Amino acid sequence: MGLEINRRTFLTGLAAAAAVPARAAITPPASPVAIAKCKSYSESLPVITKLMDQLGGLGKLVKGKTVVIKINFTGGPTTRLGYLPQSRSYWTNPQQVGAMITLLDKAGARRIRIAEGADSPFVSLEEWMYKSSWNVTALKNAAPRVDFVNTNIAYPGKKPYARFTVPNGGLLFPAYDLNTVFDECDVLISMTKAKEHTTAGVTISMKNLFGMTPNCIYGAGAGGDEPLKMPKGGRQQILHGGRGNPPKSSLPELDPNSPRQDTYRIPRCVADINAARPYHLAVIDAVESISGGEGPWSPGARPCSPGFVFAGTNGVCVDAVGMALMGFDPMADRGQVPFEDGDSALKLAESLGVGTRDLKRIEVIGTPIAEAKFDYRAVPGGIYLRGQPRQQRQPGQFPGRGGQPGRGNQPGGPGPTPAGRG
Amino acid sequence: MALANSIPMRWPSGPLEIAIRQKAEGFTPQARQTLEYWHTAPALDFLQGSPVNCLVVSWAAGLAEDAEQQRSMQPLVAAARQRNVDVVGWVDAKADSQAAIAAAKSAGLTAAAVQGFTGKSDFPVIPWGERGHAPWQAASEVIAITDNVWPGVAGRAAGGGGGAVSAGPTALPWLDSNGWFLQVAHAMTNTPLWILFDPPGKGEVVPARSYQTAVCDVEIGGGRWVISLDDAFRDGLSARKQDSLDAWKGLSSAVAFFSKHPEWKAYRSIGAIAVVSDFAGDNYDFSGELVNALSRRDLLCRVLRDSGKELPPLTAVKTVLRADPTAPSAALRKSLLAYVEQGGFLVAAKWAADGKPVADENEDFTMRALGKGRIAVVKQDTPDPWEFVTKAQSLVSHADDSAKLFNASASGGFTFTSSPDGKRALLQLLSYANYGGGGGRGGAGRGPGGAGAGTVPLSSLATAWTRLKYRSAQLWTLESAAPAKVEVAACEDGGTEYHLPAMSAYLALDFEV
Numbered sequence: 020m021g022l023e024i025n026r027r028t029f030l031t032g033l034a035a036a037a038a039v040p041a042r043a044a045i046t047p048p049a050s051p052v053a054i055a056k057c058k059s060y061s062e063s064l065p066v067i068t069k070l071m072d073q074l075g076g077l078g079k080l081v082k083g084k085t086v087v088i089k090i091n092f093t094g095g096p097t098t099r100l101g102y103l104p105q106s107r108s109y110w111t112n113p114q115q116v117g118a119m120i121t122l123l124d125k126a127g128a129r130r131i132r133i134a135e136g137a138d139s140p141f142v143s144l145e146e147w148m149y150k151s152s153w154n155v156t157a158l159k160n161a162a163p164r165v166d167f168v169n170t171n172i173a174y175p176g177k178k179p180y181a182r183f184t185v186p187n188g189g190l191l192f193p194a195y196d197l198n199t200v201f202d203e204c205d206v207l208i209s210m211t212k213a214k215e216h217t218t219a220g221v222t223i224s225m226k227n228l229f230g231m232t233p234n235c236i237y238g239a240g241a242g243g244d245e246p247l248k249m250p251k252g253g254r255q256q257i258l259h260g261g262r263g264n265p266p267k268s269s270l271p272e273l274d275p276n277s278p279r280q281d282t283y284r285i286p287r288c289v290a291d292i293n294a295a296r297p298y299h300l301a302v303i304d305a306v307e308s309i310s311g312g313e314g315p316w317s318p319g320a321r322p323c324s325p326g327f328v329f330a331g332t333n334g335v336c337v338d339a340v341g342m343a344l345m346g347f348d349p350m351a352d353r354g355q356v357p358f359e360d361g362d363s364a365l366k367l368a369e370s371l372g373v374g375t376r377d378l379k380r381i382e383v384i385g386t387p388i389a390e391a392k393f394d395y396r397a398v399p400g401g402i403y404l405r406g407q408p409r410q411q412r413q414p415g416q417f418p419g420r421g422g423q424p425g426r427g428n429q430p431g432g433p434g435p436t437p438a439g440r441g
Numbered sequence: 442m443a444l445a446n447s448i449p450m451r452w453p454s455g456p457l458e459i460a461i462r463q464k465a466e467g468f469t470p471q472a473r474q475t476l477e478y479w480h481t482a483p484a485l486d487f488l489q490g491s492p493v494n495c496l497v498v499s500w501a502a503g504l505a506e507d508a509e510q511q512r513s514m515q516p517l518v519a520a521a522r523q524r525n526v527d528v529v530g531w532v533d534a535k536a537d538s539q540a541a542i543a544a545a546k547s548a549g550l551t552a553a554a555v556q557g558f559t560g561k562s563d564f565p566v567i568p569w570g571e572r573g574h575a576p577w578q579a580a581s582e583v584i585a586i587t588d589n590v591w592p593g594v595a596g597r598a599a600g601g602g603g604g605a606v607s608a609g610p611t612a613l614p615w616l617d618s619n620g621w622f623l624q625v626a627h628a629m630t631n632t633p634l635w636i637l638f639d640p641p642g643k644g645e646v647v648p649a650r651s652y653q654t655a656v657c658d659v660e661i662g663g664g665r666w667v668i669s670l671d672d673a674f675r676d677g678l679s680a681r682k683q684d685s686l687d688a689w690k691g692l693s694s695a696v697a698f699f700s701k702h703p704e705w706k707a708y709r710s711i712g713a714i715a716v717v718s719d720f721a722g723d724n725y726d727f728s729g730e731l732v733n734a735l736s737r738r739d740l741l742c743r744v745l746r747d748s749g750k751e752l753p754p755l756t757a758v759k760t761v762l763r764a765d766p767t768a769p770s771a772a773l774r775k776s777l778l779a780y781v782e783q784g785g786f787l788v789a790a791k792w793a794a795d796g797k798p799v800a801d802e803n804e805d806f807t808m809r810a811l812g813k814g815r816i817a818v819v820k821q822d823t824p825d826p827w828e829f830v831t832k833a834q835s836l837v838s839h840a841d842d843s844a845k846l847f848n849a850s851a852s853g854g855f856t857f858t859s860s861p862d863g864k865r866a867l868l869q870l871l872s873y874a875n876y877g878g879g880g881g882r883g884g885a886g887r888g889p890g891g892a893g894a895g896t897v898p899l900s901s902l903a904t905a906w907t908r909l910k911y912r913s914a915q916l917w918t919l920e921s922a923a924p925a926k927v928e929v930a931a932c933e934d935g936g937t938e939y940h941l942p943a944m945s946a947y948l949a950l951d952f953e954v
Binding site: 097098099100101104106113142143145149150152153154155175249320321 | 835848936
């Protein structure tokens, strides 16, 4: 299997990820996903090395290139799940980032940039890291040219933001203005944990890119003519809730009469961004994670140790395999587990031509799914009853959602849809 | 009894207090009855077994009722003295202070508290003043400060008007605390401080825990709160209601806890940032608020008074903030520049023009190099300390943090201090949230316990982090008679973590260096 896959190249995967054909006009592309068991973060370097080899080697993708690693720092720098550091529960793990930096350097990457949005009052991403006790020095020393970019604010220089247009029109916005670091890089890598998500059902490689949207444009208090100089808050107001538009310097959303519901909007936004700015590589951490939500604030969030890592080059394919590894059906539609409360970003991204979620078309390399599979819903201790009405939902609003309270891991389709929620 | 070590309590009672209160809206017959009762000896009974040993009574306010107040106070004063309880007469600014002092002496009071008193007297006088006009130079056993805040989460805690939590510019809930002021005060004087503030009033429910928070907020800062109860609480104590007696017991236990650790009052902050100011006039407003804003951003700082002289050694200080707009004295400038030349970082107002300009793209500061260090000179003076801190924060770093907390900073505050000899360090953590378990209210209502007893949400498990690894760490809570062990873990950034138990209101980590 490994030898067979080595004949593939990253360029093939890259082309597949970047190509976004007319909606439903052609079959969405498929690309391989490599899986490896990993019981401890101390194994990060050999495990990720193996995954990269299985995918065809990093050199062809990154040699002489500027690489941006989009990490995931959802929530605040001092918010933990119990005593667990964020990196062992709901954030990207620094040992994995360190391993990746080492491998990128070894493969000849010209420059390595770690990117994520740090909220006010932190101006720099490093400060966010220091505050959360990441060893910034270790990351800087992992390769000669490593730097950090706070993507919630303007990129230094004359071009603070770059516009990424969603092919074929988009689902929520026609285009997104992102920090220019995402335009000036040759290779974009998504590194995050595989988790459930209160709004989006799951958050794997694609949802991580939602965090590329700068809070100076799409965050609370944005609006007016130009982006804010400093963020005033998160994305709940504009992107989640549809209350207000970004500043006039950015394009407004497509349909102001569409549902103002986060479970409708977020999956569409995720699909849009992955179509507009697809990544080239994802390395997804499920060595240690949480189930029941995306962070400690999610009701029912509890720690778990799935013990695997997986990687691939196509957002939908990676997330489809990720869902299967988490015990979910990637073909699930809205109302079905784990999308009891909303839409599947995988299905929407597939409709945009980003990639296929059909496991029959995705080649799995390394450890078989069945061997690594970890049932997130079976982790004991959850108290959040998925599928229960949420306070902000108004009668008659999207979507139909099912799932009986406490249904949890039970197989089968959605439960009854309340009247008026169809 | 030495007033410096006493536990004072505001004791509103009698005709003068009634005269003042009845002019205000909402004065009820019940409140009058309570004030009359508290003017009698039996009202002192609930103090039995409590650490309170000093009453601060209304003595003179420049009103016609002053004489009657002083005359009718005699039985209460006698009963208090019989119980070894001191009595301090509070003299309002409008009163004839000399006459009030003479009357206090004649009536057998322990002392009189007089606004701005700096003169000499053959009778003990406690000078008092508002924060911005505190009599720092007074030679007295104690200085009393008014104009302080009822501590809590602004908007939610009692005192904020109820309803929604108001958020500060950080989008975190804003905390009202007296901690920053006490830091400034300790830079200005070595005299023990009495801190006065009252519960919010206006009929608001003040939870029992809120009184413990008030005690802790001031004690953590090295001051002493002059205990003050609201009408409902005093009513409840007068009627010997169990809720109120329980709440009083909780308040008393907090006071007693800190009384067992008097040495902690001498500890001072280990922050890597130093704020230097003369704290006079407008500089008090600006640099005081600067200290407040730094603490709200979890940036530990030490406060140094600009007395025109050279500064003490700035050991372990990474950044000095001197926002006073005027140029420093020659002696202070000399020590500031020496600090920079040795590798320090000075953030200053426009007066600083030393060193050579260096290229830097910072929008808010001009950067200058001097020796091994740097000076950042603000390009545009701002009247807003928060804006100054926001700008300055881009120049200082959490990489220099000596301590930090996880799962506690949203509604919690912490201090990290060191003993004068440097042999011990102390991290004190206080939750300003008054909701959740351990509730109850001072006046009436449900007792302690609250919802959720027996369950420990993961979000309530806080972790403390220190840069240094200490020889030993002991955990104290208000309830603990002896210190407990704390679980210690190594952190990936080289620091040390301490896993704290689900917090009730306050805990302290006592380190041996």
